[in-house]
């Protein structure tokens with residue numbers, strides 16, 4: 001039986017102490033995952049990092065997610081794209097234990113999320129949409145709190161907190177209350193909290209929204225390094241160009257359904273991802289529609 005909905009990623013301490021650097025070392029990169037189409041087997045011999053089957057969620061009369069199947073290969077950098085209201089956040093929330101599905105199963109590295117929520121959540125780093133944080137803590141305190149909740153010892157937590165503050169360009173503001181952070185700073189400190197315990201699977205809902213270009217480039221480097229070392233990242237984004245450049249796999253969802261999924265090259269074919277997205281999703285409207293919006297009287 002699934003647990004009740006949870007509204008903060010910091011509410012579940014992961015078991016066991018963990019050690020090691022904040023971002024897994026890059027000295028032994030793992031090879032890129034082999035091409036996979038969602039719903040099919042992942043890299044031979046290993047369970048997908050995330051496997052969802054028949055995921056459903058309704059809000060009143062609105063079906064937000066209508067029976068989604070998705071396999072995210074271990075070691076992939078996976079983009080989840082779709083128009084506003086497509087069901088991305090609802091899918092990611094159900095895939096990370098933040099929202100109870102009406103039906104369907106979620107497995108993370110082969111383990112059933114709802115049967116073993118604590119074990120599975122210890123493998124997850126989550127940046128949810130509309131992050132709810134303990135914002136009366138300073139940035140430094142918040143990352144420290146996240147590390148300790150996940151069972152890290154104090155020295156490891158302090159070291160990683162320092163490194164993460166540097167990586168997110170938040171060192172100068174480490175003593176500022178999170179409630180006084182800008183939207184981008186809040187996003188970055190939340191991302192630091194998601195990384196501090198070195199999860200096996202990072203699930204990031206719109207991680208670059210409101211983040212400045214330099215910080216975004218730094219975060220992309222951190223995530224790319226994390227993937228090269230064997231971690232798996234799922235990001236939702238509306239920026240097709242970014243997903244095409246950054247991700248190796250992508251799923252396009254709309255209306256609570258998966259329209260296409262696979263490697264980025266498989267999904268986009270000969271077109272750009274953006275053109276493929278518009279082809280599949282449709283919805284372009286003529287710019288001639290808002291005649292009253294013209295400022296010239298001509």
Ligand SMILES: Nc1ncnc2c1ncn2[C@@H]1O[C@H](COP(=O)(O)OP(=O)(O)OP(=O)(O)O)[C@@H](O)[C@H]1O
Pocket residue numbers: 059062063064082083084085086087088089090091
């Ligand atoms: N708590 C809720 N109560 C009622 N309806 C909801 C709720 N959460 C989501 N929905 C509805 O479910 C649908 C999917 O929403 P969701 O937030 O998953 O979309 P999304 O793809 O993340 O959109 P966006 O790109 O705009 O963030 C939308 O129609 C939305 O209005």
